Amino acid sequence: MSASKCSRLSGALIEQLLDSVDSVLFDCDGVIWRGDQAIPGAAQVINRLKEKGKRVFFVTNNSSKTRRMYAEKMSGMGFNVSEEEVFGTAYCSAVYLKTVCHVEGKVYLIGSDAMRQELEAMGIPHTGVGADHIVGRQADWANVPLDPEVKAVVVGFDEHFSYMKMNRAFQYLSQRDCLFVGTNRDTKLPLEGGKAVPGTGCLLQAVETAAQRRAQTVGKPHRFMFDCVASKFGVERGRCLMVGDRLDTDILLGSNCGLKTLLTLTGVSSVADAEAHQRSGCPERQGMVPDYYVDSIADLLPALQG
Amino acid sequence: MSASKCSRLSGALIEQLLDSVDSVLFDCDGVIWRGDQAIPGAAQVINRLKEKGKRVFFVTNNSSKTRRMYAEKMSGMGFNVSEEEVFGTAYCSAVYLKTVCHVEGKVYLIGSDAMRQELEAMGIPHTGVGADHIVGRQADWANVPLDPEVKAVVVGFDEHFSYMKMNRAFQYLSQRDCLFVGTNRDTKLPLEGGKAVPGTGCLLQAVETAAQRRAQTVGKPHRFMFDCVASKFGVERGRCLMVGDRLDTDILLGSNCGLKTLLTLTGVSSVADAEAHQRSGCPERQGMVPDYYVDSIADLLPALQG
Known part of the structure; x- marks a missing residue:
């Protein structure tokens, strides 16, 4: 869709990107919440994506909760989510x-x-x-x-x-x-x-x-977690977006699996980190360069409110 | 003294080597004892070396004992040793x-x-x-x-x-x-x-x-432990022998410090390990090839009994 990687996702590009995918995979910590605080606007984004017919999944390397415990935490934060949509490493x-x-x-x-x-x-x-x-x-x-x-x-x-x-x-x-x-x-x-x-x-x-x-x-960036989702829900990789805050796990998983990738800046990695990978010329580091980035996934909200 | 490295130390070569050094550094575990059992003949070797006027030191990476605790353990096994001769990482x-x-x-x-x-x-x-x-x-x-x-x-x-x-x-x-x-x-x-x-x-x-x-x-193969001994006792590196059972710590320390090196086969490393380093052609691995090896430090005993 875009000639250059690692570009800011805004305006009409957001709708274009969302139209091009059926499924969205979200990392959790640093993306939809930080610790016990939801990222402002995250629940609305998730809920609107589902209302618009997108399939939404949560893939987290954190092994300290069961699927049910995640679903309960997220429900408590206002996310419309079921246990089956959560893929943690436990x-x-x-x-x-x-x-x-x-x-x-x-x-x-x-x-x-x-x-x-x-x-x-x-x-x-x-x-x-x-x-x-x-x-x-x-x-x-x-x-x-x-x-x-x-x-x-x-x-x-x-x-x-x-x-x-x-x-x-x-x-x-x-x-x-x-x-x-x-x-x-x-x-x-x-x-x-x-x-x-x-x-x-x-x-x-x-x-x-x-x-x-x-x-x-088992965890990101190894492709097993995506395979786990894909085999249960028949996800088409070319029409799937991976959203995460870490280049070395989330974005690399997306690259490894041929997904579109979106970095959100509410967590660990920065645009400077991504640009350093891009400039390195090192083939192994190109997989850590996202297609797009946003300040927060709340930036997707305007495009979803139509 | 010898054209080829990693040769078996025996016969007249033992006396030649011992004549060429004033100080001998011994690793402990796998060299003079294993666990709580002294290597047979080790105490006689150490005691005879000292009687012959050699200075003997003990350098161990083990941090679980003080110098005094080591000296007491060794005395109990029949070694003639003083606290000042022991250099543990604690x-x-x-x-x-x-x-x-x-x-x-x-x-x-x-x-x-x-x-x-x-x-x-x-x-x-x-x-x-x-x-x-x-x-x-x-x-x-x-x-x-x-x-x-x-x-x-x-x-x-x-x-x-x-x-x-x-x-x-x-x-x-x-x-x-x-x-x-x-x-x-x-x-x-x-x-x-x-x-x-x-x-x-x-x-x-x-x-x-x-x-x-x-x-x-601080521990072997880093040269600090040798420097510690050398600065206290004025050891001349060209007339010093390092005896150990591990190529990657003991022998490499000796190489790093310009000491003569002797591998004993009562512990971790084998002659095959040493030969693999030698054959590798890798400069970094040559430091792990000892000058000599013996089955046990007890092999030095005949040359010391004169």
Whole structure:
């Protein structure tokens, strides 16, 4: 539609773009909300898109909530959304383990209670969640009792991450044929007020360093999350728009899957970041240049109010 | 002395090599002991070297013991050793902070009680050691109370490593002018019977990933540990031998500092590993090829019994 990438989306171009797509994928944090605050106008944009017949989906790397928990949070913020439209990595990891890995056996889980629930909903047995503090002497740690039924280690966000959890994951991963799956590689979890805390990528990196193995990751920019949506809802990639605030996850996912891409500036990445990728001349970085950008997804509202 | 590197040290070559050096640096784990078991013959080798007038030092990346604790462990195994001859990363990190970083303020310490003791012996204030479990809600974690006097984050081996510790380190490292020091990057801590547990490198990698900063590391292969020995004891590098079981730490340290190098096969690395580095043709890997190797440092004993 546009000769040059990374152009500001405004005026008639907004309607043109929206006319060219049937489905819109939204990242959540930094796009439709920040922490517990909805981005002003976001709910109206989503609701109007649906009223206009667009299919809307939510794809988030955050693994700390189930689909239902997301749907409830969003409903509380005024979004017209159903559980089936939400694709978080807690849910998608369970789908990945079932449909791609065909895991047979238990999962050793470094993750949240939401991940536990999504595994159970998919009928995948696991070793449980919660604190795992250090006990005994160093010589004992290499001999921690292992569950012989464990056939996969899964790492997501876990506030109870500890040396002992890293050690157990390492001992399982030292065994033959143990699968290794991570929800995502985001290094930070942005919170309100420009603050952040360490993200799942830090935990995953620690376990990968110990095991000297690289995990399969489910989250953006890996295409599995799009495939998950596309296979359930028959999305046509050429008529699909990915909207996100991060170049290295959201926009790269869109590029990887052949979607149109829109960067919104209410989150992590800036236009300067995108332009730096564009200017780099590095082919690997071109996938992180969005087709368009907006200050906020609220900028789409005027075109939707007709 | 020898035209080709990585040759077996035996016969007359042993005496020749020992005649060419005044000082010998030994790594500990995998060289003079494994776990709590001394390598057979190691104590006699060390004691005879000293009787013959050689100066002997111990340089270990392990940060879980003070110099005194090492000296006591070694005395118990029959080694003739004094505290001043031991250079562990708990001690060397404290020296590094004092003499290289000139740290003024407190250290936020992810580490052992031994590290605490070595910091205190050097007069460096710190925030304490021990468990730090998660409390509160996610939104609170980015606002954990920080000690305004902290001017450095130091990461060593810490069995109480936790998400909260990683988060605190991240919050400190997000501040201006906060120093970032790691004891070492060993990814595994080998234990008896071929077992291992995750090493400090895993903890450090997690914090580095969160902070998006790279720590200064004190341990081998960085030359600081040799400088520490050399500056205290006036070691002449051309007449010094480094003995170790790891190519990527011990042997590389020796190469980096212009020492003669001897690989012993009682630990992590093999002759095949060394030969692969040699054959690679990669300049960066040549530093990991030792001058000589022995099955065990006990192989030096016959040459010392004259």
